[in-house]
Amino acid sequence: MLSTLNAPISLYAAAVAALMPLLAFGAIMVGTRRHPRLSAALSIGAVSMSLSMAIFLLVHHWGMAKPLVFQTTWLVSGRMSIPLGFLLDPASLLMLTVVAGISFLVQIYSLGYMAGDPGFSRYYGCMSLFAWAMLTLTISSSLLQIFIFWELVGLASYLLIGFWFEKFSASEAGKKAFVMTRFGDVAFLLGLVLLWLQLGDLDIVHLNNPDIIVQRVSPGMLTLTALLIFGGIVGKSAQFPLLTWLPDAMEGPTPVSALLHSATMVAAGVYLFSRLFGFFVLSPVMLTVCLTIGTLSLVLSSTMAMVARDIKQVWAFSTISQLGFMLMGLGAGSLYAGFFHLMTHAGFKALLFLCAGVFIHHYETNDMFEISRKGGRTLKSAMICMLVAGSALSGLPPLSGFFSKELILGRLLALDNPVWFIAGAAGAFLTAYYTFRLIFIILFPRPAESTAGKDSQPDHHSHQVAAGAGVMSAVLWILAAITVILGFFETPIHHFLETALGAQSSLPIAHRGWLPLAAGLLAFLAIGLAWLEFGRRGASQVGFVERLPALAKFFSQRWYLDHLYRFLLDKLVYKGISRLFTWNDRRVIDGALDGLGMSAVGLGGLIARLHTGMIQYRLMVMFAVVVVLILYFGFSG
Amino acid sequence: MTLYSILFYLIAALILCATTAAVTRRNMVYAVIYLVLSFFGTAMLFYLLGAPFLAALEIIIYAGAIMVLFLFIIMMIHMEEKPGTFFPSRQLLPALALSGLYLAAFVALVSTDKGGWRPLAAAQALPKEFGIYLYNNHWLSIEIASTLLLVALIAALILGQKIRRRTGAAGKEAP
Amino acid sequence: MIVPFRHVFLLSGLLFVLGMFCTLTRRNLVMILLGVEIMLNAASVAFVGSALRWQQMEGQALVLFILAIAATEVSVGLALIVAIYRRTGSIDPDVQWTQLEEGSD
Numbered sequence: 001m002l003s004t005l006n007a008p009i010s011l012y013a014a015a016v017a018a019l020m021p022l023l024a025f026g027a028i029m030v031g032t033r034r035h036p037r038l039s040a041a042l043s044i045g046a047v048s049m050s051l052s053m054a055i056f057l058l059v060h061h062w063g064m065a066k067p068l069v070f071q072t073t074w075l076v077s078g079r080m081s082i083p084l085g086f087l088l089d090p091a092s093l094l095m096l097t098v099v100a101g102i103s104f105l106v107q108i109y110s111l112g113y114m115a116g117d118p119g120f121s122r123y124y125g126c127m128s129l130f131a132w133a134m135l136t137l138t139i140s141s142s143l144l145q146i147f148i149f150w151e152l153v154g155l156a157s158y159l160l161i162g163f164w165f166e167k168f169s170a171s172e173a174g175k176k177a178f179v180m181t182r183f184g185d186v187a188f189l190l191g192l193v194l195l196w197l198q199l200g201d202l203d204i205v206h207l208n209n210p211d212i213i214v215q216r217v218s219p220g221m222l223t224l225t226a227l228l229i230f231g232g233i234v235g236k237s238a239q240f241p242l243l244t245w246l247p248d249a250m251e252g253p254t255p256v257s258a259l260l261h262s263a264t265m266v267a268a269g270v271y272l273f274s275r276l277f278g279f280f281v282l283s284p285v286m287l288t289v290c291l292t293i294g295t296l297s298l299v300l301s302s303t304m305a306m307v308a309r310d311i312k313q314v315w316a317f318s319t320i321s322q323l324g325f326m327l328m329g330l331g332a333g334s335l336y337a338g339f340f341h342l343m344t345h346a347g348f349k350a351l352l353f354l355c356a357g358v359f360i361h362h363y364e365t366n367d368m369f370e371i372s373r374k375g376g377r378t379l380k381s382a383m384i385c386m387l388v389a390g391s392a393l394s395g396l397p398p399l400s401g402f403f404s405k406e407l408i409l410g411r412l413l414a415l416d417n418p419v420w421f422i423a424g425a426a427g428a429f430l431t432a433y434y435t436f437r438l439i440f441i442i443l444f445p446r447p448a449e450s451t452a453g454k455d456s457q458p459d460h461h462s463h464q465v466a467a468g469a470g471v472m473s474a475v476l477w478i479l480a481a482i483t484v485i486l487g488f489f490e491t492p493i494h495h496f497l498e499t500a501l502g503a504q505s506s507l508p509i510a511h512r513g514w515l516p517l518a519a520g521l522l523a524f525l526a527i528g529l530a531w532l533e534f535g536r537r538g539a540s541q542v543g544f545v546e547r548l549p550a551l552a553k554f555f556s557q558r559w560y561l562d563h564l565y566r567f568l569l570d571k572l573v574y575k576g577i578s579r580l581f582t583w584n585d586r587r588v589i590d591g592a593l594d595g596l597g598m599s600a601v602g603l604g605g606l607i608a609r610l611h612t613g614m615i616q617y618r619l620m621v622m623f624a625v626v627v628v629l630i631l632y633f634g635f636s637g
Numbered sequence: 638m639t640l641y642s643i644l645f646y647l648i649a650a651l652i653l654c655a656t657t658a659a660v661t662r663r664n665m666v667y668a669v670i671y672l673v674l675s676f677f678g679t680a681m682l683f684y685l686l687g688a689p690f691l692a693a694l695e696i697i698i699y700a701g702a703i704m705v706l707f708l709f710i711i712m713m714i715h716m717e718e719k720p721g722t723f724f725p726s727r728q729l730l731p732a733l734a735l736s737g738l739y740l741a742a743f744v745a746l747v748s749t750d751k752g753g754w755r756p757l758a759a760a761q762a763l764p765k766e767f768g769i770y771l772y773n774n775h776w777l778s779i780e781i782a783s784t785l786l787l788v789a790l791i792a793a794l795i796l797g798q799k800i801r802r803r804t805g806a807a808g809k810e811a812p
Numbered sequence: 813m814i815v816p817f818r819h820v821f822l823l824s825g826l827l828f829v830l831g832m833f834c835t836l837t838r839r840n841l842v843m844i845l846l847g848v849e850i851m852l853n854a855a856s857v858a859f860v861g862s863a864l865r866w867q868q869m870e871g872q873a874l875v876l877f878i879l880a881i882a883a884t885e886v887s888v889g890l891a892l893i894v895a896i897y898r899r900t901g902s903i904d905p906d907v908q909w910t911q912l913e914e915g916s917d
Contacts, residue, residue: 743821
């Protein structure tokens with residue numbers, strides 16, 4: 001599949017895009033830890049080069065006919081070979097641009113946000129590490145390579161979540177994120193190995209080719225491996241049931257949340273799904289499971305977002321639910337719908353987080369009521385950008401979110417079972433509701449709340465408002481602009497994806513005439529409800545959910561999922577498996593070793609007793625030898 | 638069941654009981670006396686098995702000289718009967734194990750002898766014949782045994798003597 | 813007709829085991845020597861029985877020598893025991909010889 005004309009340039013461009021951040025990471029970690037400005041410069045320089053290469057590749061290959069693969073064999077063992085390389089096709093190039101772009105913007109934003117932090121260089125080092133891992137993941141050519149960089153991305157996430165490791169909750173959150181995604185990754189690895197045993201290679205292009213797959217993999221095995229790989233997606237994209245790590249991951253700095261936990265890393269799961277879309281589509285069970293989990297995540301996390309007080313947690317739950325929405329789109333059979341929503345979501349979710357970051361940076365609190373009381377509405381650029389992004393999230397026309405949501409809803413409508421569409425619509429309703437709940441709370445402050453933000457921990461870093469504000473605002477405006485105009489690029493992007501991916505993505509999207517109207521109406525209804533409860537003068541700012549304290553508690557305790565996990569952990573793992581292993585370690589292994597030692601000592605003691613000069617012991621030995629000789633000579637001759 | 642076989646079993650029982658008693662007595666004098674009884678039994682056994690000369694020698698030398706020597710020494714050594722564990726288990730258990738092993742070896746060896754089941758034919762080695770045979774074929778061994786006895790005599794004298802000289806006590810002499 | 817040779821040999825074996833038991837278990841040098849005597853006696857019984865079985869006088873000749881040897885060995889052994897007793901005052905085989913200095917009369 002090598003296109004010889006473009007070969008060298010694209011290869012070099014891709015290599016530069018992928019590897020520059022690695023060089024920056026190495027340089028920062030080794031050399032420039034004590035020079036924060038230099039570290040930042042290195043990191044931003046590297047990622048800007050990646051961005052320019054990504055844009056170049058995108059433009060250069062706009063309208064490419066078929067994917068471009070550059071591969072080299074890394075390890076060979078008998079029938080199996082592990083390749084390493086780059087796969088450039090529309091999806092990967094688009095994703096590459098998105099990732100590079102948002103990384104770039106977030107890193108610039110961090111100049112202002114993280115200014116004065118003692119770990120400034122380390123922060124940029126980890127950011128570069130993440131950029132390298134994520135960028136290479138997007139253009140990886142084989143599933144194994146994706147897995148390697150998947151893990152690396154998880155590592156970067158751990159490092160960044162627990163960035164302020166002095167805070168116990170932060171390091172705990174990092175650990176929780178890592179361990180939870182690990183569960184998913186184990187399933188992923190199992191699926192990968194199974195697939196490898198069946199196929200002999202893990203090339204993505206081959207995986208998307210239905211002829212090859214159907215020939216060599218039985219349907220049952222196909223479903224099994226697909227479900228296992230999907231397990232990895234569930235872990236990484238924080239879907240039900242592995243979703244509780246993402247709200248806790250908000251312990252990290254806000255730019256990290258913006259980059260990793262809204263736009264790129266958690267999107268890696270959805271991206272993987274779209275990567276292997278041709279493969280997953282062959283198993284209807286897989287698609288149904290995907291739909292189910294996506295729906296569950298959508299609805300569950302929307303309910304959780306309705307009662308949250310911490311700004312970042314609201315957006316975290318929102319991310320989970322939007323990722324579920326994307327999975328619904330993909331599970332319904334449309335690669336394009338899910339992928340496009342991924343792109344637009346990256347834009348406005350990152351923007352939402354960055355706006356939240358401005359508030360947090362300014363008022364040193366995460367609690368939305370406190371921010372509003374301290375005068376949140378006075379930060380003009382943050383407020384306006386948040387309004388724009390929130391509207392996009394809610395699906396208000398003509399912003400980008402509207403287009404992408406409408407695509408997914410349209411696809412859901414085309415399914416046989418109406419429950420999916422209803423669930424999707426309900427999710428959209430709730431999304432608009434909680435988004436504008438937050439916006440109205442900040443916009444219309446109420447004085448003297450009795451319970452001030454107990455559950456909000458401000459990001460602790462030194463406070464340099466003036467210096468950072470300009471840089472942060474600039475980034476906000478850029479992202480807002482993208483949010484506004486991206487929607488209008490829907491058709492060219494669709495065409496771009498379509499031509500290269502051919503049959504895979506072309507399940508029909510039902511463009512019913514009434515659907516856009518209905519979607520918009522739904523959004524307006526939700527906003528109206530939010531206005532009634534939070535916005536208008538004299539509103540009590542208590543949501544309809546909060547009026548039912550049992551329900552509110554249920555939602556705010558995250559449907560007791562954390563409690564369930566803690567229970568399972570305690571009972572099964574700590575009391576059960578750990579205790580078994582500890583017992584084994586102490587009694588069996590140590591016991592055996594100690595026993596060996598003890599028996600050696602005992603044997604030595606025994607033999608020492610024979611040497612005491614006591615004649616009868618010596619006689620015993622003599623007699624024993626004699627009887628042995630008797631037996632030997634008597635019976636061998 | 639001939640007379641000889643009955644006799645054999647009776648004598649065998651006597652020997653075994655006497656020896657067992659000798660082995661398990663606390664008082665050494667009792668042990669020696671029981672052993673003398675055992676040697677009497679052995680002498681009778683020798684006579685039954687056709688060695689009258691040896692029977693006589695057994696009584697004269699073994700029971701008569703050696704055991705009496707034992708008695709002399711025991712009387713010389715004033716040993717109180719020690720209380721406490723008679724057979725310390727540290728030694729008892731290995732001894733029992735070895736005994737079992739030995740018995741097993743014996744039984745195994747005996748069962749390899751194909752003609753061993755046949756009863757022995759009674760015969761007697763008349764002393765005269767025995768003497769002629771001995772001096773004809775083993776005269777050298779006899780000479781050496783005599784020298785050995787002489788050596789033993791001198792050794793016993795010297796061993797007894799040395800201690801006496803060193804400590805200077807007008808003590809008992811070793812026989 | 814007397815008994816089968818096996819029985820004679822078995823008797824000899826039992827006697828030998830008894831002698832060995834006495835040697836290994838009694839905490840008394842004199843008894844050790846006694847056990848040796850028993851073992852020698854057992855060997856004599858075995859030889860006499862073998863002589864009768866194979867109708868040769870070798871066995872009986874050997875018994876004579878055993879007797880001589882036994883006598884020799886007992887006299888020297890007992891002399892040694894007396895010497896030990898004189899030097900250390902005890903005939904326990906387990907005692908530490910270098911430490912007892914009493915009773916060397």
